[in-house]
Every structure is written in structure tokens, then in C-alpha cells.
Amino acid sequence: MLQAMLFDRQDIRIVDVPIPAIGCGEVLVRTEVSTTCGTDVKIYQRGYPLLEPPHPYGHEFSGVIERVGSEVVGFKAGDRVAVHNTAPCGHCYWCKHGQFSMCENLVFNRGSYAEYVRVPGQIVRQNMFIMPDSMTHRTASLMEPFSCAVYGIQNCPIEQGDFVIVNGAGPIGLMFARLAVLKGAQVLVTDLMENRLEAARRLGVWSTLNLAGLEDSVEAVRALTDCRRGADVVIEATGLIDVWRASCRMARRGGFVLLFGGTRSGSVLEVDATLLHYAQITIKGVFHTMPLCVSEAFKLLELGAIDEDDFIQNEYRLLDLEAAILEHAAGKVIKNCIVYD
Ligand SMILES: [Zn+2]
Ligand SMILES: [Zn+2]
DSSP: EEEEEETTTTEEEEOOOOOOOOOOOOEEEEEEEEEEEHHHHHHHHHOOOSOOEEOOOOOOEEEEEEEEOOOSSSSSOOOEEESEEEEOOOSSSSHHTTTTGTTTTTTOOOOSBBBBEEOHHHHHHEEEEEETOOOHHHHHHTHHHHHHHHHHHHSSSSOOTTTEEEEOOSSSHHHHHHHHHHTOEEEEOOOOEEEHHHHTTTOSSSSSEEEETTTHHHOOOHHTSSSGEEEEEEEOSSSOOHHHHHHHTEEEEEEEEEEOOOOTOOOOOOOOHHHHHHHHOOOOOOOOHHHHHHHHHHHHHHHHHHHHHHHEEEEEEEHHHHHHHHHHHTSSSEEEEEOOO
């Protein structure tokens, strides 16, 4: 089968490898759609500190079960499935505290840019779902990033009518924006690229603001809130430390800031300490997602909470993966997808 491997920064190779053998609790899935992700772009541009190259590439996909291990329950060959990329162990210190995204034995499944994917048992049991006939593989492939946005939004104390700022209109920022709209919030989305803000406007947000060329993004944003008081909730979805810093200054007194976008390692966040004391703001970071939010994301996809066409623009073949990644990296699309024979 064909599989994309990352040999180094900016060195994707499509190699021919044997179809993976599966263990008794595992499942082999024939890939139908894999979607590009901001994380894939980052890994392509900067490398990935946690893995020694060459390593399998990609983590968002959906497909059809080709084969199941002897001990697999609830799935059979031919099932169309949405598959998440991780699963916690359920028994470590953090899992026992319900902090599943901090699990010290989190199983990762990498290598979704491939004709077949072997799904570890931990993921089969916790984070794999049979798709209803009405769900497309493109939509199902959005489950992983969407589950991260679902987890993030659940950490935000958003009430109906709240003013919510989402900084960053990439795929995750747009998903946050959509979920905040569904919660009845007045949502403002900021970004530097007009095409991405246009995508935000299709999701029913109250307004968008292009920060390109603005000297003081914090003041510009606060000016749009009642009495310039700032937002009830600010969500950071760019992964840029300057935006983390600015986000902390966009919240109202007593407001809430969710810092979601992963920054470069070694980034340092400086925050005016008086904001935490006298302005009593809450700053929270979250990472990834957890099984409850994956199943909720799957349900929301089934209910049509987001439309795949708002998130996935162009289709590529696996051999043209690099072009799909580069187009994503340039911000010309929200996401691209790879399709298979
Ligand atoms: Zn992703
Ligand atoms: Zn654990």
C-alpha cells in the first residue's frame, strides 16, 4: 500500500509498504478521506520533536473497516467508521482524575495519509464510531479537530448573549466560532486573511475584524464591545505567542480567556499581573480532547452542526499530498482532503 512518511522538514515521501498486520483487539481501516490539519503543516515546516524521522504522517481520516481482530466487539468488515487519533488508558493518575487529555499513556495513531490504517485497540474501544448512512467520509474526517473545539468550548463559561472573541480563523478557530454561535453568543472573529474571515461570516458569526495593518489589535477589538469593556470570553486559536498575549488583554474585568493554539516550544507568556488580581480574569489552557468530547463531536456532526464545505476546499490524491499541505500552509484554503481509490 501507499503511505506518506515524513523524512525530515519539508521532505514528504510516498512509499510502498506492506498493509499492516493487526492484533486481536485492533482494526484495519481502508482509508476513504484524510484531511489536512494545521498540526500537519507545523510538523512539515518545523519538524516534530517527539518523533524520530522518518515517521508516518497525518492523523485525521475516515474509512471502511477491512478486517477486525479476533477480540474486537461491535465492529465488522464493511462498517464505515469515523476514527479519532488518540485514546487515553483510563487507569493512570490523570485518567483517574478525569483529566484524560493529560493521560500519561495516551495512545496516538499516526499515519492517516495512507491507503490503510491500523487502529490500536485502545482507540477502537473508546474513540471509533460507525457512521450513519447520511454522513459522508469528508464530514467524518473532521471529527478529530472538531472534538478538540468541543472540548475547548466546554471549558469556556459561555452564556447566551455573551460577547465572545475568537482570535484566528483557521479550521479550529472556525469550529470554535461555530460552536459559540450555537451557544447563542455574539461572536467576533479576527484574523489577518480576508478569505478566512469570509469563511467565518458563513458560520453565522456576529462580525469579523481583519487585524492586518492595525496598530493596536486589543484596542480595535475592545472598541467593538459595549462601553469598550472587553469580551466576556476570548478564545485564542492561532498558536502565536503575541496573540496569546493580546488575547489576555481583550477580556473584560472578570472575563475568561481560553488559550488553545499550541505555541512554539520555549514560548513565554507575559501577563500583566494586575489583570489577574484587580481585573480578576481567568486564563485557562487546554490541550487536545477527551473521549466524551469525541463522542459529542461525532453526534454534532451527525446533527449537521457544521457543514464540511465550509471547512474542506480541494481534493488531492495521495501522491500530491505535498501540494495539498502547501496550499493549506499558505492559508488559501481552510483544509484540503486526500481521497483514495
Ligand atoms: Zn488535526
Ligand atoms: Zn491514562
